[in-house]
Amino acid sequence: MAALTIVPPGHPLRGRVAPPGSKSITNRALLLAALARGTSRITGALKSDDTRHMAEALRAMGVTVEEPDATGFVVTGSGRLRAPEAPLFLGNAGTATRFLTAAAALADGPVVLTGDAHMQKRPIGPLLAALATLGVETSAPTGCPPVTVQGRGGFAGEAVTVDAGLSSQYVSALLMLAACGARPVRVSLAGDAIGARGYIDLTVAAMRHFGAVVAQESAASWVVQPGGYRAADLHVEPDASAATYLWAAEVLTGGSIDLGTQDFTQPDAQAQALIRMFPHLPAEIEGSQMQDAVPTLAALAAFNATPVRFTGIANLRVKECDRVAAMATELSRLAPGLAVELGDDLLVTPQSRDNFRPARIETYGDHRIAMSMALVGLMVPGVTILDPGCVAKTYPDYWRDLESLGVAVQPEG
Numbered sequence: 001m002a003a004l005t006i007v008p009p010g011h012p013l014r015g016r017v018a019p020p021g022s023k024s025i026t027n028r029a030l031l032l033a034a035l036a037r038g039t040s041r042i043t044g045a046l047k048s049d050d051t052r053h054m055a056e057a058l059r060a061m062g063v064t065v066e067e068p069d070a071t072g073f074v075v076t077g078s079g080r081l082r083a084p085e086a087p088l089f090l091g092n093a094g095t096a097t098r099f100l101t102a103a104a105a106l107a108d109g110p111v112v113l114t115g116d117a118h119m120q121k122r123p124i125g126p127l128l129a130a131l132a133t134l135g136v137e138t139s140a141p142t143g144c145p146p147v148t149v150q151g152r153g154g155f156a157g158e159a160v161t162v163d164a165g166l167s168s169q170y171v172s173a174l175l176m177l178a179a180c181g182a183r184p185v186r187v188s189l190a191g192d193a194i195g196a197r198g199y200i201d202l203t204v205a206a207m208r209h210f211g212a213v214v215a216q217e218s219a220a221s222w223v224v225q226p227g228g229y230r231a232a233d234l235h236v237e238p239d240a241s242a243a244t245y246l247w248a249a250e251v252l253t254g255g256s257i258d259l260g261t262q263d264f265t266q267p268d269a270q271a272q273a274l275i276r277m278f279p280h281l282p283a284e285i286e287g288s289q290m291q292d293a294v295p296t297l298a299a300l301a302a303f304n305a306t307p308v309r310f311t312g313i314a315n316l317r318v319k320e321c322d323r324v325a326a327m328a329t330e331l332s333r334l335a336p337g338l339a340v341e342l343g344d345d346l347l348v349t350p351q352s353r354d355n356f357r358p359a360r361i362e363t364y365g366d367h368r369i370a371m372s373m374a375l376v377g378l379m380v381p382g383v384t385i386l387d388p389g390c391v392a393k394t395y396p397d398y399w400r401d402l403e404s405l406g407v408a409v410q411p412e413g
Contacts, residue, residue: 006374028202158186175204212224
């Protein structure tokens, strides 16, 4: 489809939807299982563009990755990685790119990692600077992918400090690599700034599940013992970021949507408490620790009783697209001034429904822009989402799930 138009349902959305498995946990589990000796079974996993890129890259590096069913992976590793014969193409998968850049130090030769045009604009310099202190030789002339890592089967350092102001994925990548060292490795933060700290907790939990010994020394440092990983089975919980769209659809329409679970360990789950406050969201929402939920909350804020200012979201400018600018631009297509950028903040000022107009929404190849702006289409006639297939990055069945709840979508092209 080139585009699809959302038809406001005009009734409460009711039903049951099983969100896909967590992208964050799936990609961590795939890598850790690949670095372990033996066979691991991952169930409830996400099958999407991002996890497909990770699985294909691991296969290219000598790991056996089988897919017995729609939500399962069986991963057999030897504890080693082989240098691939060709560059690893990772699309716009940030987790796969950052995690594999660090893991490539364990390969037995050079590894080139690249991605699509969007990924080639996403910074990776802080991770490469940290790897250099571990004796890992890398090259990325633009500070973004493509990256070349000179894999030598391991690394030499015992301590590494990383600037995680742009992304917590840099820290997670180093932590997962650290367990494969010959000696204990201390991973420390440079300064206090860090993107979504909760994802580091997610990484540490996954590492421990696969047998690593990790101790948090302070809020800014961890010590990882040598020994690598052991094969283990893991059931992946549903994706909390995906759940935010369904929680928002529920409150926007006054419906009742059963997701089958309320137990999430992912950072974006904290958005549920805010969503339940609709139409009385707080005047200010600090979004640094639930970054992927901010577009959902911004779409919801368009129908709030009072204006909402989103702060702490500068990192959204280096996601799949500049999400601060994208949400300001696309919401304002529907009603001029509905959302504006204030420095790195986003201010959403609700308007009379009479001010809303039909609009064709650019998605910038970003799944979260497409899915969040579709929520506006539940309330406003004539919202057309361009490039709706971009949701395949993390939630391939999104449009089908909306239809199952009674939302009509009209495809074109």
